[in-house]
Amino acid sequence: MNETALFTLSYGVYLCTSWDEGRPVGCVANSAMQITSKPATVAVSINRNNYTHRCITETGHFAVTVLAENSDPMLIGKFGFSSSQDTDKFEDTPYRVRGKLPVPDGGLAYLCCKVIGKMETATHTVFLGEVYDCDLIRSGKPMTYAYYHEVLKGKTSVNAPTYRGEEKSDGRTRWVCTVCGYEYDGETPFEELPDDWVCPMCGVGKEYFKKI
Amino acid sequence: MNETALFTLSYGVYLCTSWDEGRPVGCVANSAMQITSKPATVAVSINRNNYTHRCITETGHFAVTVLAENSDPMLIGKFGFSSSQDTDKFEDTPYRVRGKLPVPDGGLAYLCCKVIGKMETATHTVFLGEVYDCDLIRSGKPMTYAYYHEVLKGKTSVNAPTYRGEEKSDGRTRWVCTVCGYEYDGETPFEELPDDWVCPMCGVGKEYFKKI
Numbered sequence: 001m002n003e004t005a006l007f008t009l010s011y012g013v014y015l016c017t018s019w020d021e022g023r024p025v026g027c028v029a030n031s032a033m034q035i036t037s038k039p040a041t042v043a044v045s046i047n048r049n050n051y052t053h054r055c056i057t058e059t060g061h062f063a064v065t066v067l068a069e070n071s072d073p074m075l076i077g078k079f080g081f082s083s084s085q086d087t088d089k090f091e092d093t094p095y096r097v098r099g100k101l102p103v104p105d106g107g108l109a110y111l112c113c114k115v116i117g118k119m120e121t122a123t124h125t126v127f128l129g130e131v132y133d134c135d136l137i138r139s140g141k142p143m144t145y146a147y148y149h150e151v152l153k154g155k156t157s158v159n160a161p162t163y164r165g166e167e168k169s170d171g172r173t174r175w176v177c178t179v180c181g182y183e184y185d186g187e188t189p190f191e192e193l194p195d196d197w198v199c200p201m202c203g204v205g206k207e208y209f210k211k212i
Numbered sequence: 213m214n215e216t217a218l219f220t221l222s223y224g225v226y227l228c229t230s231w232d233e234g235r236p237v238g239c240v241a242n243s244a245m246q247i248t249s250k251p252a253t254v255a256v257s258i259n260r261n262n263y264t265h266r267c268i269t270e271t272g273h274f275a276v277t278v279l280a281e282n283s284d285p286m287l288i289g290k291f292g293f294s295s296s297q298d299t300d301k302f303e304d305t306p307y308r309v310r311g312k313l314p315v316p317d318g319g320l321a322y323l324c325c326k327v328i329g330k331m332e333t334a335t336h337t338v339f340l341g342e343v344y345d346c347d348l349i350r351s352g353k354p355m356t357y358a359y360y361h362e363v364l365k366g367k368t369s370v371n372a373p374t375y376r377g378e379e380k381s382d383g384r385t386r387w388v389c390t391v392c393g394y395e396y397d398g399e400t401p402f403e404e405l406p407d408d409w410v411c412p413m414c415g416v417g418k419e420y421f422k423k424i
Contacts, residue, residue, distance in 0.1 A: 005323060008224075010223060034221055040218060045246075119255075134218065
């Protein structure tokens, strides 16, 4: 069985958000899809280890924000590689309340959903949400997971269904962001980057990068 | 509520196949995604009106074939716009039995799954399948639904979760394939195409096109 076959499935890149007793919380999700058109429902797969999972379960509501190719990659670093349990992901993230749910700015579209069903699996819950409010926020091209991975050189959180494990090295020295997993591959050698250079994904400084 | 927001979700294009008492059957699916990595599971959403739905329910097994951008579009016409109940979709479709399931030739990868869970919704069943055999078939770029829709000008079956209803006309004369929904938009006026011209999606002749 060659599990790389699973990498050929196509996904978008989404922020899945909810409330934690009035505090906005959220995480990155790749696994979201429409299930029925009448009524409009979508399913999202969320790891039970995610703090957002608990909040969706308790409130019975979640919003899906669809990211665009030109959405700020720091949104992915912030929402995908830290936990809402000990981080206020919305501290520096402008958002609006739409359909009674927190929707971070910078997305292409949003879908506000009420949980009407769920399916438990080994590690994830598939929440089925009936869409009760949705709209386009601006024009643009939806970010696919392939674009995130190939163009932005983004990595996957270990809690994601699509987590691929550590990727193999070709023997070259590689510099990887310890906060968001971004791998530097610019032409300028990493050591020669200016001191104020920051990770294009999550915004931390050079000191958060490690050589692997 | 602006339901066009749902169109910003990203999908691949897949053939979902199974057996009907020894006869291979299948349909097109857009809604497929990985749910867990250990064990590897995928979920597919299939309309209960699809004949393939009954066969997956009865056998407890399905295969997902991932189509590539350069896969023969006729596969989509054949598998997406007719029913296995009255059509032998595999009659002219070469396939191999992989992991005990029929996998049409021309795909990029296949995943053979055993149903280990399901979630019923208004019109569709979400089947959760544990992947027990999968492999890459060849190299290539996975076809996304956006590519199918924008580049191949493909349409959506009414049974698909992503069905968008009739699209609006801009007032020009349009020629649409009554078998697969393909809309002709070549430079040569449709009336001047040679008599042996066939639909690039599903292979039927000009006589199956109607003016709308």
